Amino acid sequence: MMASVAARELADGEVVFVGIGLPNLACNLARATHAPRLVLIYESGAVGAAPERLPVSIGDPALVTGSLMVCGMVDVFQLLLQNGRVEVGFLGGAQVDRYGNINTTVIGPYARPTVRLPGSGGAAEIAIHAQRTLVVSKLSPRAFPERVDFITSPGHRSGGVPRTQLGMPGAGPVKVITDKAVLEADEATGELVLAALYPGVDPSEVQAGVGWPLGSRPRLGRIDPPTATDLRLLRHVLDPKRLHLKA
Amino acid sequence: MRDAIARFVHDGDTVVIEGFTHLICFAAGHEIIRQGRRDLTLCRLTPDLIYDQMIAAGCARKLVFSWAGNPGVGSLHAFRRAVEGKGGPPLEIEEYSHFGMVARFAAGAARLPFWPMRNYMGTDLPAANPRIRHVTCPYTGAALATVPALNPDVTIIHAQRADALGNTQLWGLVGVQKEAAFASAHVIVVVEELVEEAVIRSDPNRTAVPAMIVDAVVVEPWGAHPSYAQGYYDRDNDFYVAWEAISRDPDALERYLDDCVRGVSDRAAYLEKHPGLTARLKAAARFCSGVNYGF
Numbered sequence: 001m002m003a004s005v006a007a008r009e010l011a012d013g014e015v016v017f018v019g020i021g022l023p024n025l026a027c028n029l030a031r032a033t034h035a036p037r038l039v040l041i042y043e044s045g046a047v048g049a050a051p052e053r054l055p056v057s058i059g060d061p062a063l064v065t066g067s068l069m070v071c072g073m074v075d076v077f078q079l080l081l082q083n084g085r086v087e088v089g090f091l092g093g094a095q096v097d098r099y100g101n102i103n104t105t106v107i108g109p110y111a112r113p114t115v116r117l118p119g120s121g122g123a124a125e126i127a128i129h130a131q132r133t134l135v136v137s138k139l140s141p142r143a144f145p146e147r148v149d150f151i152t153s154p155g156h157r158s159g160g161v162p163r164t165q166l167g168m169p170g171a172g173p174v175k176v177i178t179d180k181a182v183l184e185a186d187e188a189t190g191e192l193v194l195a196a197l198y199p200g201v202d203p204s205e206v207q208a209g210v211g212w213p214l215g216s217r218p219r220l221g222r223i224d225p226p227t228a229t230d231l232r233l234l235r236h237v238l239d240p241k242r243l244h245l246k247a
Numbered sequence: 248m249r250d251a252i253a254r255f256v257h258d259g260d261t262v263v264i265e266g267f268t269h270l271i272c273f274a275a276g277h278e279i280i281r282q283g284r285r286d287l288t289l290c291r292l293t294p295d296l297i298y299d300q301m302i303a304a305g306c307a308r309k310l311v312f313s314w315a316g317n318p319g320v321g322s323l324h325a326f327r328r329a330v331e332g333k334g335g336p337p338l339e340i341e342e343y344s345h346f347g348m349v350a351r352f353a354a355g356a357a358r359l360p361f362w363p364m365r366n367y368m369g370t371d372l373p374a375a376n377p378r379i380r381h382v383t384c385p386y387t388g389a390a391l392a393t394v395p396a397l398n399p400d401v402t403i404i405h406a407q408r409a410d411a412l413g414n415t416q417l418w419g420l421v422g423v424q425k426e427a428a429f430a431s432a433h434v435i436v437v438v439e440e441l442v443e444e445a446v447i448r449s450d451p452n453r454t455a456v457p458a459m460i461v462d463a464v465v466v467e468p469w470g471a472h473p474s475y476a477q478g479y480y481d482r483d484n485d486f487y488v489a490w491e492a493i494s495r496d497p498d499a500l501e502r503y504l505d506d507c508v509r510g511v512s513d514r515a516a517y518l519e520k521h522p523g524l525t526a527r528l529k530a531a532a533r534f535c536s537g538v539n540y541g542f
Binding site: 116 | 484
């Protein structure tokens, strides 16, 4: 469901910086359905990738075979990302907070972590430079605290300062796609608010998975379930081994 | 390989084994473990399984990195145990993002003291790593983030082919190997195939590292396994998945090192320990038609 909802956010022809896991699946689903001219950029250097199998990692050899361009990583970050060529960036993380800040670094204090997470990778600069970012994460109070333990990837407000004042070129996380609803950043405050519900979900279930009093758009949208085509592609073509799709 | 590591990798050195998912030279890492090197500062964007193994083996004093996970699978547990204070040798860390690490190699390769970038505003990374700083642009007055140059004592890169002098060609994902090599005091190139100089000269655009910066050439087929070499063999994703359980259990990890690293003399012996591996992972043929270099 999340992969299908994320795929719908991508317009044909857009340039997308693809992350590992579910975003990878969503981008390849979009490419197989409504957005065949989507340009997939992987931080590993593959540009315009057309993978013939679902890449297990963002450095999979199938990303090279048949791609439009392969460049070094200095070029990926300077000529593509910092240059402003990336229209959509996908991010996920262990924690997402009220202002869309994301933590993929540590749970607990940095010097003495309870859980050490992998770190930024390219996420910090994607969050700063992509023209807009989409965040994909399952709802739970642990995953959506009021404040993250560590800001790896900045959202709309960091230390009380809005991102425009901090000089970030991109618009930041405009949507957060969860397993029950889609949250959007309020244009005035930068705070994440409830924007649309999945079929059969009550707003109270969304609030239960979020660690701050969740605001709401005046009119909530409704998210359609995945189409039969989406389900067939996801289950039988894109991820038959269930690398990213769980039962 | 034995000679190259003995000659160019010393206790206390800053060592880079680069390769982003692709062309990670496990054979060199294993030889460093066998030779019992200590107190190394290990640098890589993604420490990957190879640095997890070297951390577990006690080779590392410090890790400089930007993403420490097992891609698509989970954690590097030897790394996590060290950083979370849950056993194993202590490990100092110095952490950047990928752009930061890439920029450090670019500065090192250009022999500049630092590299400027529009980055890190709003993040907690500069607070965690005081080596991420800022400079005021002398032309626009804008504040730019900076990272210091990274100039390793030795960089080890794996490639598809080189000639005997070290003119090295690689293709597929090229990561940051070229910059890491140029940034380094010494360079060891490990290749799948040794080719004649004429082969290199027939396709010069594919050369990433010229012989003038190479100190040693090692021919080590399958030297990147369980990473991969485009056009030669696929990534061993099954082993990456299996590493989750091995690295989670310190005893299992130690058994792995005893069996597959310290228990073998070289890469050929490692391959003998893995029957069927080469047949399972050998790459299919997808040749390009080439270009006209004539004039």
